[in-house]
Amino acid sequence: MAPKRGAGSSQGPKAKVARKEVVVDPLDQAVGEVLSAIKRCEAPEEQEKLLLETCPIALRTLAEGRNPFAAQVFVWVQQLLTEYGSAVAAKEAKAKSVVAAVDDRRAEAAKVKEAAHAIVGDCETKLSTAQGARQLAQDELKRKTAELKATLKDRSDAAATEAKIQGTIVEIESVRALVMSSDHETAGFKKIVSRIVSQLKASGGEEGLV
Incomplete structure (x- = not known):
């Protein structure tokens, strides 16, 4: 007689457990992004601490329901993020300007280098020409010297x-x-x-x- 299977045993493959999707509240996500932005602004420590503590409450409160302090916190956050954005944009513009200046200097340096190579080539050509002319002049001087010596000898012989x-x-x-x-x-x-x-x-x- 075959043994009985336990009541809890299963003959088929184990069923996959469905992963429960985590629903993120859009408001919580927005608040989290604002808090991350505040941390990136590198504000003074006391100001950053105050905004991180009070900002979530101010952001979750509708404009018409905010008390004066929450409204002021909201203004501070807007001002901080605006200034940070302007500073980032200014740094980016400055960085682009620096890169453009570096590119201009590189282009200018390349032109100077090219001109220097041309000058060196011209100098080498002139030097070669001058050396050839110098050799010709030396040969001519030797020939004239020999002629002069011969002439002087002839004159000496003629005088004698x-x-x-x-x-x-x-x-x-x-x-x-x-x-x-x-x-x-x-x-x-x-x-x-x-x-x-x-x-x-x-x-x-x-x-x-x-």
């Missing part, structure tokens, strides 16, 4: 040759004078011949005497 020629002319004139004043049989004629031989040797003509 001219001096030698002048000496020869003087010597020849002297010999000519002796020849004109002497006969062939005198000692003067021998002296003349000796001078002619010396002159020929000095001028490289001694080979013709052999």
